[in-house]
Amino acid sequence: MSLDKVLDIVVIGAGPGGIASVIEAKLAGIEKVIVLEKADNHSDMIRKFYKPGKRVDKDWQGKKFEFEGNVTFEECSKEEFLEQMEKKIQDAGVADKFKYNHHVYAVEKNSNGFFEIGSDHELGVIQAKKVIIAIGRMGKPNKPGYKFPGKIRPRLNFNLDKVQPGEKVMVVGGGDTAGEYAYGLVDMNIGCDVTLNYRRAEITRMNPTNKEIVEKYIAEGKLHSKLGVDVESVEPYEEDGVTPPRVKVNFKDGTSEVYDRVVYALGGTSPVDFLKNSGIELNEWGEPAYNEETMESNVEGLYVIGDVVTSAGSIALAFNHAYRAVKDIANKK
Incomplete structure (x- = not known):
């Protein structure tokens, strides 16, 4: 055109x-x-x-x-x-x-x-x-199909406003907002351990600049990736003295991981x-x-x-x- x-x-x-x-x-x-x-x-x-x-x-x-x-x-x-x-x-x-x-x-x-x-x-x-x-x-922000248990609701967010230094954070999504949140957290240098999760194996929805930065950070080990697998559910991970509980993420491939925070960037914001x-x-x-x-x-x-x-x-x-x-x-x- x-x-x-x-x-x-x-x-x-x-x-x-x-x-x-x-x-x-x-x-x-x-x-x-x-x-x-x-x-x-x-x-x-x-x-x-x-x-x-x-x-x-x-x-x-x-x-x-x-x-x-x-x-x-x-x-x-x-x-x-x-x-x-x-x-x-x-x-x-x-x-x-x-x-x-x-x-x-x-x-x-x-x-x-x-x-x-x-x-x-x-x-x-x-x-x-x-x-x-x-x-x-x-x-409105698009939400996933699974339920958000009330206990961990404060740790399930739709932007970066609540992220604290040193947290282990998973960003969910494959578009520009997800990419910008993920590499943006890395660039903040506040000690966060950041993982980008996208249900497809390949990133196709980001503009070329964001895609390039995300792939570069993944290759350099600055950003972890969990691509090609969707989230099945989230549940409280109970530990003594931790309130609200951290988030246990159950993936559809049968694996699980515990995060301090999950940030959803699924569009509609x-x-x-x-x-x-x-x-x-x-x-x-x-x-x-x-x-x-x-x-x-x-x-x-x-x-x-x-x-x-x-x-x-x-x-x-x-x-x-x-x-x-x-x-x-x-x-x-």
Whole structure:
């Protein structure tokens, strides 16, 4: 797949905010735009988290929103909403702008002032003048299918916040977050004994940089690996004077190992790390710094819209954010 060398806008996320962004851009005469979406269709969170027949409202939790831009919708059921969005995409002639199954792992500004967007697919690194982040917050951390016994729950985590110096830690997962957690713990030099566990024998879901670092650390003995085997269950490992008990991990190959902590990086976590790595300043609640009138973040040319900047969860608000962002981009052309 070939793309023009520098795009006008790259939109990350094909939820309501992302859809509205590409339509508003088309109406503003901005043609060199693509939308990168990690799922295989638009509106993925609505497809996953809304029950069949659930009503999709314009207002949210008593807050009323009026549409500011060109993209609107009629309140309806989940299924009708998805039909409305598909029709809007087709009517605007922007269906070819959507690139599905493309996970974006990095957004960085280069020395030329353009953004470089790293994607894990054949698109490789894309350059753009402006970027709109519309990735939402509805996803929750993916949890494994087995139970977490209450006794050891404090030692089973979804990030590195609770890790203590000198602990024996197992990181579970095969994506970028898992890799970054594993080699990041090694790089902290706090004496942790770190193992990366992934159910597949080969690491295929990490971007090339993370994969290279992980494989290098494993080869050098800095990072232990337990690849090609899944976890069957976790249980308390009872010892006198140790509270909460350490975690005994039972693997599906019949082996067991005891760890001080298990960190799960199975996807679906909040976008805080992604925003930070993009240079966006966050407050103590993990909310990004941005201009409410233009939706531009503290990084010039990088815009944040929708649920990623507010807990309101309103589709109408996401549409309005998209309008403000594209209007600002068009005014600066």
